[in-house]
Amino acid sequence: MNALATQTISRSVRRLRGFTASFEAQMESTAAQTGTQFELDEDRLAAAFLDWREEFERQKPDAPEDRIAYVSFAAGLMLRALVLHDPVQAKPSDEADPASPATFWPEGHLYTAYCLNIRNIVLQEKIDHAPGNVPEMDDLRVWESFRENAHENPARAIAFLDLFSGGEPDWSAPETFRSERYQALIRRICDQIG
Amino acid sequence: MPDVLTSLAMPLRDAARLLRTATFAAEPVFRPTAKLLPDAVVELVERAIARADDMGDQVLTPPLPGPEDIAAARALLTGEEGGSRLALTRTVAFGLTALLPRFEHEHAMVSESALALITGDATPRGDVGESMARVCRAIVARHVVLVPDGLSLGSDALPVTFATLLWLSLDRNGEQDEIRLLHLAANVTHHVEASLRDADDVALAALFVRLAPVI
Numbered sequence: 001m002n003a004l005a006t007q008t009i010s011r012s013v014r015r016l017r018g019f020t021a022s023f024e025a026q027m028e029s030t031a032a033q034t035g036t037q038f039e040l041d042e043d044r045l046a047a048a049f050l051d052w053r054e055e056f057e058r059q060k061p062d063a064p065e066d067r068i069a070y071v072s073f074a075a076g077l078m079l080r081a082l083v084l085h086d087p088v089q090a091k092p093s094d095e096a097d098p099a100s101p102a103t104f105w106p107e108g109h110l111y112t113a114y115c116l117n118i119r120n121i122v123l124q125e126k127i128d129h130a131p132g133n134v135p136e137m138d139d140l141r142v143w144e145s146f147r148e149n150a151h152e153n154p155a156r157a158i159a160f161l162d163l164f165s166g167g168e169p170d171w172s173a174p175e176t177f178r179s180e181r182y183q184a185l186i187r188r189i190c191d192q193i194g
Numbered sequence: 195m196p197d198v199l200t201s202l203a204m205p206l207r208d209a210a211r212l213l214r215t216a217t218f219a220a221e222p223v224f225r226p227t228a229k230l231l232p233d234a235v236v237e238l239v240e241r242a243i244a245r246a247d248d249m250g251d252q253v254l255t256p257p258l259p260g261p262e263d264i265a266a267a268r269a270l271l272t273g274e275e276g277g278s279r280l281a282l283t284r285t286v287a288f289g290l291t292a293l294l295p296r297f298e299h300e301h302a303m304v305s306e307s308a309l310a311l312i313t314g315d316a317t318p319r320g321d322v323g324e325s326m327a328r329v330c331r332a333i334v335a336r337h338v339v340l341v342p343d344g345l346s347l348g349s350d351a352l353p354v355t356f357a358t359l360l361w362l363s364l365d366r367n368g369e370q371d372e373i374r375l376l377h378l379a380a381n382v383t384h385h386v387e388a389s390l391r392d393a394d395d396v397a398l399a400a401l402f403v404r405l406a407p408v409i
Contacts, residue, residue, distance in 0.1 A: 016378050016409045046381035053408055 010122040026114040035093030044087035052081040075119035076158030082111035084154040101143040256288040289358035297350045302341045323399030357383040
């Protein structure tokens with residue numbers, strides 16, 4: 001039995017072995033769906049994981065009311081680390097649809113699919129709720145903007161993951177987690193200002 | 195002589211490895227000289243080199259340790275019950291040998307005998323991190339790994355040893371793909387190499403303690 005088999009995905013992705021295994025499973029699944037060939041640089045994947053893990057621990061909130069919101073934010077941090085270290089090289093198949101986001105930016109599409117899936121599985125584990133996809137996920141114009149923005153500043157990947165998961169992206173400082181208490185305070189101030 | 199060496203199997207395996215390493219080093223030297231020698235002599239020397247190669251290859255790579263060996267090796271470092279010096283020697287020899295090609299030292303040899311002498315000091319004093327750091331420093335200092343030109347591994351000695359001990363320290367539950375775990379430990383080590391080189395003993399111990407639960 002695998003050491004991580006008895007752990008929930010929210011625990012197993014916090015270990016490099018669980019993270020690597022789940023990422024490879026996503027790669028295989030995406031390759032089967034799209035016909036794209038992926039080549040993985042495990043060294044870069046480890047770098048992405050270590051960056052993510054450090055930031056995950058640094059920003060982890062203490063308040064129980066923040067835990068669910070932090071799942072989405074942590075998935076965004078993961079996407080940022082993957083975009084930054086870019087551990088995969090993709091070769092789309094000759095028959096791939098050029099208008100599909102998976103062909104336009106196969107690596108980014110793979111990273112996003114992985115992070116959304118992990119987010120959804122963790123939410124399912126924690127609150128028994130698996131959100132569906134939003135229309136932006138298939139909109140090529142959104143993906144053009146995503147790729148350009150993410151290359152300029154990988155932190156914007158966090159905001160795009162919020163967008164793809166149906167949340168409200170924070171475009172100004174996406175790399176900083178805002179606690180429920182902080183957001184409530186901001187809402188109160190905005191209400192007072194009118 | 196430490197009891198772990200009494201079977202003589204370890205020194206004999208080391209001798210075969212040394213022969214293999216020496217023939218690898220001798221081959222480039224022999225090639226230019228061969229032009230001056232009669233064909234029959236060249237053929238004889240080439241056959242001798244090939245046989246030494248074959249024999250060395252058979253013992254060059256220590257066998258993959260089983261879960262019991264790994265548990266016993268790990269226990270010696272962590273201070274748990276069931277620790278075994280022989281298991282620690284075999285397991286570390288396997289880990290170092292498997293990782294050396296990653297550091298472009300395919301033809302280096304790991305001396306099990308030298309390792310066995312070090313593992314005598316592996317009884318934990320202090321916490322697990324301190325114990326790992328002490329064994330790590332001892333392996334690097336005693337030149338357990340020899341390369342064909344007779345020089346040491348240089349700056350690669352610390353990361354290859356650290357990665358091996360980091361792998362050994364990982365928690366396990368049942369059978370694992372040990373080669374995969376070993377390479378994950380090496381990938382992580384690669385990203386802390388700068389901190390590793392600057393680390394004193396306390397920092398080295400802290401790195402073991404911080405990284406093992408992450409892999």
